[in-house]
Amino acid sequence: MANDKREAKVRKMIDDDLERVNEIDDLLFGEKRVRTWPFSFKTYWDIYGPGVNFVAEVGGKVVGFLAGNILAQERSQSILDLMHTIGRTSRYPKIGWIDMMGILPEFQNRQIGRLLVDAFQKECQRHGAPMRAIIRGDDAGLANFLVKSGFRKWETTVYEKD
Ligand SMILES: CC(C)(COP(=O)(O)OP(=O)(O)OC[C@H]1O[C@@H](n2cnc3c(N)ncnc32)[C@H](O)[C@@H]1OP(=O)(O)O)[C@@H](O)C(=O)NCCC(=O)NCCS
Numbered sequence: 001m002a003n004d005k006r007e008a009k010v011r012k013m014i015d016d017d018l019e020r021v022n023e024i025d026d027l028l029f030g031e032k033r034v035r036t037w038p039f040s041f042k043t044y045w046d047i048y049g050p051g052v053n054f055v056a057e058v059g060g061k062v063v064g065f066l067a068g069n070i071l072a073q074e075r076s077q078s079i080l081d082l083m084h085t086i087g088r089t090s091r092y093p094k095i096g097w098i099d100m101m102g103i104l105p106e107f108q109n110r111q112i113g114r115l116l117v118d119a120f121q122k123e124c125q126r127h128g129a130p131m132r133a134i135i136r137g138d139d140a141g142l143a144n145f146l147v148k149s150g151f152r153k154w155e156t157t158v159y160e161k162d
Pocket residue numbers: 028032033034035101102103104107108109110111112113114115140141142144145146148149
């Protein structure tokens with residue numbers, strides 16, 4: 001399978017994919033998982049249900065997934081989006097949030113993550129929405145993937161106190 005050079009195809013995730021997506025996610029869970037997502041896809045799905053989700057297949061077998069949502073901008077986050085600032089994505093009424101991604105280890109670094117992001121972007125464009133992902137500051141792997149996929153990093157940092 002590691003030498004499987006067949007082209008990857010991306011399509012919308014359907015309910016029948018859930019078992020396989022959970023399997024991939026379980027496999028990724030552990031020390032090598034991107035630091036941003038310390039919870040399982042199953043937990044994510046149980047809480048949020050279906051959103052705008054895609055899977056990537058190689059030779060008819062699902063090898064990766066992207067789970068996201070296209071949602072209206074929240075005014076509670078307006079400090080992140082100062083509405084008067086020209087050129088910021090705040091001009092858009094909706095945002096496409098990438099929530100989770102996972103590619104089977106033997107299929108990583110084959111541009112499959114990028115294909116999934118491209119498919120999500122097309123859907124976002126239909127809604128006039130830019131894409132965003134919130135990741136942990138120490139998640140170098142995911143940060144590199146996003147930057148290489150054309151995402152810009154914001155300088156805004158969130159502080160919290162109980
Ligand atoms: C992060 C993840 C979604 C990226 O998907 P992918 O299919 O492997 O990434 P792609 O092949 O589409 O990579 C696109 C670009 O990002 C770069 N990239 C991907 N993952 C990277 C990483 N961890 N560190 C640095 N660069 C990375 C690739 O080199 C490629 O760059 P290029 O345009 O110069 O060729 C995927 O690796 C994954 O599911 N990881 C989960 C497992 C995990 O946590 N691994 C730990 C290391 S982060």
